[in-house]
Amino acid sequence: MFSGTPITAYALCNALGVATADVLRALEAGKSGLKTCSLDLPFAATTGELVGPLDSLPAAFAAFDNRQTRIAWRVLGELVTPIARARQRWGAERVAIVIGTSTSGIESTERAFGEFKRVGQLPAGYDWDRQHAPHAVLDVIRARTGLAGPAFVISTACSSSGKVFGTARRLLRANLCDAVLVGGVDSLCQTTLRGFHSLEVLSPRACRPFAQDRAGLNIGEGGALLLLEREGEALARLLGVGETSDGHHMTAPRPDGAGARAAMEQALAQAQLAPAQIDHINAHGTATLLNDAAEASAIRALFGGDVPVASTKGYTGHLLGAAGATEAIFAVAALERGWIPASIGCDPVDPALKIRVNPQRLARRCRHVLSNSFAFGGSNVSVLFGANA
């Protein structure tokens, strides 16, 4: 059997905590980070806002300073040692960077555009390439880490940082690098909150994935980074990645979940595993009526109704471009720690879904865990992780 790519380090921050240990402690305790949104909005919203103040970037990086790069900086701070070790081991040019983001620096562009409308010019220091563009976060990561391998952003909305694992696997397989820093970083902003509100899928209260009376999603923010290496001391292993397109509708999934199912099947095939060998699924589970129904349909068709499914959107909100990498770390934590997180907000579970969603944490020694992410445009990704052998 394919032994997989070692995941040698990871870190994340989001509404559950400022550091990885805090986030995973809250996840284990079943504590939600969702709160009333502090942004100025003309409607009620609940969001997963980052805990505590975000430090500004050092003076040398002032041109790149915005909420998204500050989040990236915070997460990088926890990975200084493993990244330096990988750089030394493989050489800076052999370590790639692949980051998912959907919002990139839109939050700072919103403020800059507001000023442009008020005074007729953009604020001094605003720079489209360094504040707004997706590659700004790459420039910051490269400069801070000294990594010099291939570097790019994947921006496929809510599947962005799930798809980074597919790209990383390919870059390693084709011998285009020896290690990849993957992850996702997104920040709260007016555009995503007002946009999802306009689509009538934003819940004013804490979201309730897979619940009978689920009423929409909450947006969150945060960052998650993982280091994948050709060889190394593994915390867990990347075994397979399935990527498909629905080819159906820009904002609605195929009702039968066929695209999602095909992604999960591809991930299983790459890992040479059968559905019965999957111990847990960290679902996309946004808590919209359509997503949860389509995803449950795909899971039921492929796995039956027994595999424990959890959505962690009830803890962090939907991190959009950072959701895939964040939930990948939750999947890895389940493998490492012997428990499946409670799917908070699911009780009572919608009986029409006919899948097993646990309102309580479940002690379970997992060998194989799937993590799903689906997006606008019908972009589906399913990532399969295995316990370290």
Add this chain to the structure above:
Amino acid sequence: MTSAYVTGVGVWTPEVSAEPSCALLPSRLARRASLLTRMAAAVMAEAAPAEILAYVPTVYGTAYGESETLVALLEMLTADGQYSPARFSGSVNNTASGTLSIATGNRAVSTAISAGNETVAMGLLECFGLLDERGGEVLLVLSEEAPGAPFNRPGLSPMATAFLLSREKRRGSFARLDQWRRGSAPCLVPPAFSTTPVAPSLGLVSAIRERRAGPIALSFSTDHGCIIDVIPEPA
């Protein structure tokens, strides 16, 4: 392995035609489609026949994404604060990928990447990875639009290119691309596109069409940029 055969290319700039051809898009999708998505539709239809577009894995590269749509949303934000749901759902960087997968019924892997001035180079790298993983063909679509005031700048103009790549040599292959690497090579970009991040792909299209052998720059950097060799196939 950083090698592939080019069996189709497409290019659109305002000099090619007044408007990109949207023949690929059914009218309900064409009505809503941004310039970025319409340019992508035009170049991919030129680069590959419909039967291939229905199954080929696709890589979309754009440094700035749906920037006209973003500016339209910012106008809404500063006007009455109400967003148009259609505009919002069309603001994501994979709008072209989603729209065109719907238009062509394509359910294969599709991705959207951004890497600033290295978007062409990194897009090719993602294609090499897909060819290594899956064999067959892959379609690379590169496009950029000008965002509009106040974010416009000289040299940033709308354009798109597409490349149908395959691991194996096919009948009608124009050229082989080989040895993606860091180095320096000529980057011939017309002044109208001198700051358009994906514009180095115009030079790649020219070299392939004109069957010119030699290294071609994939990014604007003159020093330590990404380059690739174009090796023409006999006509």
